[in-house]
Amino acid sequence: MPLADVPVALMLVGLTAYMVLAGADFGTGLWELTAGRDTFGVRLRDYAHDAMGPVWEANHVWLIFVLAVFWSAYPIAFASVFTTLAGPLFVAVLGIILRGSAYAVRAVVRSDRERGLVDQIFALSSIATPFALGAAIGGIASGRVPVGNSAGNLITSWLNPTSIIIGVIAVAASGHLAAVYLAADARRQVEPRLLGAFRTRALVSGVVAGALALIGLTVLRADTPHLFSGLDQGAGLGAVLVSGAAGVMTIGLVWFGRYELARYAGATAVAAIIAGWAAAQAPDILPGLSIEAASAGRATVVTVIVVMAIGALALVPSLFLLFRLFLKGAFDPSAIRESIPARQEGGRIPRSLAGILVVLLVVGSALTVFADAGWAQALGVAALIVFLAGGFIAFATSITGETSR
Amino acid sequence: MNALSAALLAAFPPVNQQYLAEARQMQAMSFAVHIPLVCFAIALPSIVVFTEWRYWRTGDPLYRTLARRWSKVMISLFAFGVVTGTVLSFELGLLWPNFMATFGSVFGFAFAAEGFSFFVEAIFISIYVYGWDRLSKRMHLLSGIPVIVAGFAGSLFVISVNGFMNHPSGFTMQNGRAVDVHPAAALLGNSFFWHELIHMYLSGFMVTGFVMAAVYAWGWLKGRRGRVELTALAIPLTVASLASPVQGIVGDWAARTVAQEQPVKLAAFEGLQTTTRGASEHLLGWYNGSSVVYGIAIPDLLSFLAFHDPNATVQGLDAVAPQDRPPATLINVIRFAFQGMVGIGMLLALIGVLFIAIGVRKRRLPRSPWFYRALVIAGPLSVIALICGWVTTEVGRQPFIVYNVMRTTDAVTGAGGIPVGYGALALVYLALAVAVVWVLRRLARVPLEMGVADAAR
Numbered sequence: 082m083p084l085a086d087v088p089v090a091l092m093l094v095g096l097t098a099y100m101v102l103a104g105a106d107f108g109t110g111l112w113e114l115t116a117g118r119d120t121f122g123v124r125l126r127d128y129a130h131d132a133m134g135p136v137w138e139a140n141h142v143w144l145i146f147v148l149a150v151f152w153s154a155y156p157i158a159f160a161s162v163f164t165t166l167a168g169p170l171f172v173a174v175l176g177i178i179l180r181g182s183a184y185a186v187r188a189v190v191r192s193d194r195e196r197g198l199v200d201q202i203f204a205l206s207s208i209a210t211p212f213a214l215g216a217a218i219g220g221i222a223s224g225r226v227p228v229g230n231s232a233g234n235l236i237t238s239w240l241n242p243t244s245i246i247i248g249v250i251a252v253a254a255s256g257h258l259a260a261v262y263l264a265a266d267a268r269r270q271v272e273p274r275l276l277g278a279f280r281t282r283a284l285v286s287g288v289v290a291g292a293l294a295l296i297g298l299t300v301l302r303a304d305t306p307h308l309f310s311g312l313d314q315g316a317g318l319g320a321v322l323v324s325g326a327a328g329v330m331t332i333g334l335v336w337f338g339r340y341e342l343a344r345y346a347g348a349t350a351v352a353a354i355i356a357g358w359a360a361a362q363a364p365d366i367l368p369g370l371s372i373e374a375a376s377a378g379r380a381t382v383v384t385v386i387v388v389m390a391i392g393a394l395a396l397v398p399s400l401f402l403l404f405r406l407f408l409k410g411a412f413d414p415s416a417i418r419e420s421i422p423a424r425q426e427g428g429r430i431p432r433s434l435a436g437i438l439v440v441l442l443v444v445g446s447a448l449t450v451f452a453d454a455g456w457a458q459a460l461g462v463a464a465l466i467v468f469l470a471g472g473f474i475a476f477a478t479s480i481t482g483e484t485s486r
Numbered sequence: 487m488n489a490l491s492a493a494l495l496a497a498f499p500p501v502n503q504q505y506l507a508e509a510r511q512m513q514a515m516s517f518a519v520h521i522p523l524v525c526f527a528i529a530l531p532s533i534v535v536f537t538e539w540r541y542w543r544t545g546d547p548l549y550r551t552l553a554r555r556w557s558k559v560m561i562s563l564f565a566f567g568v569v570t571g572t573v574l575s576f577e578l579g580l581l582w583p584n585f586m587a588t589f590g591s592v593f594g595f596a597f598a599a600e601g602f603s604f605f606v607e608a609i610f611i612s613i614y615v616y617g618w619d620r621l622s623k624r625m626h627l628l629s630g631i632p633v634i635v636a637g638f639a640g641s642l643f644v645i646s647v648n649g650f651m652n653h654p655s656g657f658t659m660q661n662g663r664a665v666d667v668h669p670a671a672a673l674l675g676n677s678f679f680w681h682e683l684i685h686m687y688l689s690g691f692m693v694t695g696f697v698m699a700a701v702y703a704w705g706w707l708k709g710r711r712g713r714v715e716l717t718a719l720a721i722p723l724t725v726a727s728l729a730s731p732v733q734g735i736v737g738d739w740a741a742r743t744v745a746q747e748q749p750v751k752l753a754a755f756e757g758l759q760t761t762t763r764g765a766s767e768h769l770l771g772w773y774n775g776s777s778v779v780y781g782i783a784i785p786d787l788l789s790f791l792a793f794h795d796p797n798a799t800v801q802g803l804d805a806v807a808p809q810d811r812p813p814a815t816l817i818n819v820i821r822f823a824f825q826g827m828v829g830i831g832m833l834l835a836l837i838g839v840l841f842i843a844i845g846v847r848k849r850r851l852p853r854s855p856w857f858y859r860a861l862v863i864a865g866p867l868s869v870i871a872l873i874c875g876w877v878t879t880e881v882g883r884q885p886f887i888v889y890n891v892m893r894t895t896d897a898v899t900g901a902g903g904i905p906v907g908y909g910a911l912a913l914v915y916l917a918l919a920v921a922v923v924w925v926l927r928r929l930a931r932v933p934l935e936m937g938v939a940d941a942a943r
């Protein structure tokens with residue numbers, strides 16, 4: 082793969098992760114909106130809300146990644162997209178704020194009325210955001226974003242047949258993924274009624290998403306023939322076929338109760354759509370602008386790749402830990418409580434420690450203020466930081482020994 | 487592989503954006519909403535982990551109650567921080583596309599690195615908060631450590647971008663485009679950002695500590711003085727009290743660096759019109775377009791503070807052409823922001839020293855209600871000082887977005903509808919502010935003693 086293409090590959094991986102992880106979070110909004118107001122509806126909403134609790138924040142960081150790689154590696158294309166598509170992107174951002182806030186607020190609601198209101202906001206913003214992002218992708222895919230500072234039409238670049246159908250598909254696919262995942266989680270928690278509810282939702286939304294995808298292909302054929310021709314042959318066609326097969330397989334797996342496998346099949350169906358888009362649009366990132374020409378240059382691309390590699394070393398084990406704990410049910414309601422023997426602590430800060438802290442403060446301050454050499458100043462600042470950490474532990478231990486009596 | 491061609495950048499000529507001021511205000515508003523939340527993401531993890539550690543050491547359930555309760559506040563504020571931070575990253579493109587088109591290749595990667603820090607932080611914050619009673623004691627405490635480290639790393643990368651904007655390096659400008667780009671050297675090799683990072687990091691501890699202390703000081707004044715409340719007051723107040731005086735030292739370092747690297751900005755802090763040997767410092771007063779009037783002048787102090795020499799020459803605003811310095815109308819904004827930050831900082835340091843001195847000598851909390859009244863005010867003041875500090879550095883850099891390289895007017899979007907976006911975002915943020923307050927009040931309303939009884943069961 083040419084060096085200039087590596088960042089775009091990373092972006093597509095990030096977008097796929099965003100779609101199959103955060104997309105499913107958005108999808109829960111659809112099911113909260115349609116859950117109804119009776120007791121079971123409330124149970125369903127509570128369950129959908131709790132099930133994504135531990136992972137939702139992590140999932141949304143994928144979008145930041147995609148943006149950061151985009152603006153670093155293809156700055157001109159990024160700036161063109163963000164000016165012409167300011168409308169849908171702004172809608173997406175408002176949706177993200179409202180959704181995240183509603184999520185945080187929901188943790189403390191008490192009455193049904195409060196919960197109902199918060200769930201409405203949560204649900205509507207959960208639908209608006211994937212639609213707006215899908216519409217923005219539709220604008221890029223259909224070649225309506227020319228190079229330049231708001232060079233394209235601010236309205237028709239995202240309110241056009243291709244954008245609208247992609248936005249609708251994004252909402253439907255999110256809902257489908259959410260239902261499949263929630264069914265799998267419900268099975269683990271042995272709740273037959275919830276399992277049944279999400280099984281039905283997964284089947285129906287799967288059929289709807291599939292139908293919309295077929296409609297989408299006819300829309301593309303009429304509205305964006307050049308993109309359609311990319312999906313009609315070669316790698317694009319392969320991706321379309323994989324997506325279709327995986328979609329059908331997901332529905333089959335749900336039907337036969339193999340929910341864990343259905344998770345992965347559903348995610349594959351979505352990932353294949355993104356791959357198909359990439360294949361159909363290559364090698365251009367925007368009309369008349371090839372990925373090669375848009376690339377920021379070797380030094381930047383290499384830096385981005387190095388950062389991604391180092392970051393992945395920290396991220397992959399962390400994510401692995403999170404999902405392992407999450408999937409094996411470590412966060413499900415249960416309690417282990419280790420008893421701690423009571424012990425009196427606190428008292429005066431030992432003289433020797435106090436002495437060291439004072440020396441650190443004095444030397445650190447003097448070096449920071451008066452030293453001219455960079456290394457001496459750095460040493461001074463480091464001494465101040467050690468003083469702060471040590472002073473905090475020592476003083477807070479001492480004073481809480483008194484206050485907690 | 488070719489660098490970006492000049493023809494491509496020609497697609498981004500400076501545009502005539504009639505709503506430039508609104509774009510800047512929108513950015514400032516988004517930032518002012520986000521940055522106090524960042525403070526809690528920086529400092530709360532350390533406070534919570536320390537408190538949990540006290541529980542494991544003493545077996546006293548009150549620490550557990552506090553750590554648990556604060557961890558809920560932590561994840562709520564983190565959630566609000568996530569969304570407001572996402573807004574900022576969108577706005578980089580939505581409002582300042584030419585800035586991104588020209589320099590995205592230089593500093594953009596820092597946000598990818600920040601993304602990783604942030605991702606790790608989000609993961610472990612989830613593990614920590616959802617892992618109470620569900621993970622082993624050692625595992626749970628350890629899961630708090632990456633949150634602390636990632637919080638620092640994330641600040642480092644974001645501030646390095648601000649350091650770049652103030653002190654650009656690592657590229658060559660050629661016909662309006664950045665060539666010969668060395669991203670890592672431009673950011674991490676840039677000596678300018680270190681004082682900004684440490685200054686901001688300490689602010690995080692000051693704001694978090696004083697805001698939390700203000701809440702419990704309010705309770706103290708209302709008669710809530712049980713051992714749980716007193717301990718809940720003492721821990722965050724210790725953090726803030728130690729950080730505040732040290733912040734003065736770091737602030738001095740920051741001001742001297744600005745004096746050397748951005749002399750025009752320093753002149754704007756003071757409203758110093760002409761280059762002066764042995765320049766005075768003016769407290770308060772008003773910059774009338776040519777000098778500071780009605781202020782209290784302290785002879786030679788500015789020279790002494792900026793260069794450690796009362797006779798040093800300090801560059802004035804008129805050392806550069808009028809179009810290359812902050813507009814006269816903004817000088818007073820910068821001056822008052824700067825003086826507000828310094829004044830409040832000194833007050834906070836005084837409160838901190840008092841608290842530590844009484845604690846060390848008498849091993850108890852202060853008893854005077856006046857101390858607690860001061861704390862109640864110190865909380866909001868610390869947030870004001872934080873915003874003032876950012877106004878000082880960001881408005882002080884005007885008219886440039888990248889100091890002496892790119893003007894803010896040349897960075898702005900050509901898209902219409904800025905006032906609509908500004909208004910919509912302002913409404914949403916108003917609702918958000920109400921939501922934050924409401925959530926915190928709800929979290930605070932669970933009686934503390936009940937929590938202890940529950941934890942002790």
